[in-house]
Amino acid sequence: MTRLVVDPLTRVEGHGRVELLLKEGGLHEVKVRLLESPRLFESLVVGRRYDEVPDLVCRICAICSAAHKLTALQALENLMAIRVPPLAATLRELLLLGGHLQSHALHLFCLILPDLCDTPDLLVLLQRKDPLAEAGIKLKAFGNRLQEVVGGRVVHPVNPVFGGVSYFPCRQDIETLLKELLHWQTCWPDLCTQFLQLGNYPEARPVIGNALATGLQESFALNGESLFYGKEQLISSSGYKELLGERAREDSHAKDSNGQSGPFLTGALARARLAADRKLRFDTPAEAFGIHGNNLAQASEIGWTLQRLGQLLEILLEADPAEPLRKTLKQVNGGVGTAATEAPRGLLIHHYVVDEWGKVVAADIVTPTAINQRVMAAQIMADLADEKDHERLCKGAERIVRAYDPCISCAVHLVRVEHSS
8 A cells, every 4th residue: 555645735725635545556545634723713702792703703714704704794693683784785795705806816826827837836927927927916906905995904804793884985995996896807808718728727527526505596696595506406504504414524623514415516616507507697617627627617706706896886886875884783682593605615604503691602614625525535536546657646636626726724613622531
């Protein structure tokens, strides 16, 4: 038995490794291990007041902080039967889309582009003044500016608060964002075409996993009260526990989704599949590149994001800043609240139980990379089953994991570790 280890995984967020076990020269077993130190956020919020939680859980990840905070707020507002004012909902969606844009730009142009150009990293491309690399950095910066204007700062936003938002951005900042957006709407089709034409992807087998996402039945969206999966199946997001069947794993610091309808695939490619099933007007990338088609799906989503941002910024320019921005809670209620959001990497779920004094009794956070653990390993096994060369096995495994755009820091949420005597 030969054991190959890819450690550390490079050009991904967080710490992880892949172990490849070879028997009689062929690939016999694959382990994808998410080894970020245990984060314990689900325990840290227990005993806290409900309105403290969003500011704590957004620290799970700097890249995904907006998605975490907004999902936590929505779960707690659902629990307290609070519906935020329309203008606050618009500002929150802008913030979420800013995070979506900067994250996709980071993945495609900083982490994936070096593979497509056969270079070891982004720095080589920037030294060459590669136009795609330079444009990708600027596009990410635009996403960051959106988050800063709407959220109050680039990471760990302060503007979203329980019941809505705390302020309306100044009109001049909105107008500046709209001017920048018009530039990106104009140049994105050409940049996207250039990126897609590189097409330096390895041969791949069909994508493994039952597509899973939230959204709306009637239009493509990053929020919803239902979970869509498989072929035209859906349940309420509150039923996620039974669907996913999460459990602890011995070889990973992240929980594993082990539900009977799985293994599940979440992310841009899953969103595109499910949107096509619902016959929504949204570009569906060909899956000829296997799991690497997730990169194509992210590129397509950037185009959709830029168009949606324009609609929302126009709404803000026409809005009356004196409109209500926040709904106050008259009396604290105990109960259970769940919310689902499409983070850049896929389905994100926050679930809280609060007592009658407003203190958190239990918390559960399900992240995209934790859901994708099983299909990552299965996809490596399928795609590299016939590969014998050790170097190509290691490089191929790393590229497959990278295609999922994993956020390992988000994935790790052990509540307790029990040792048997």
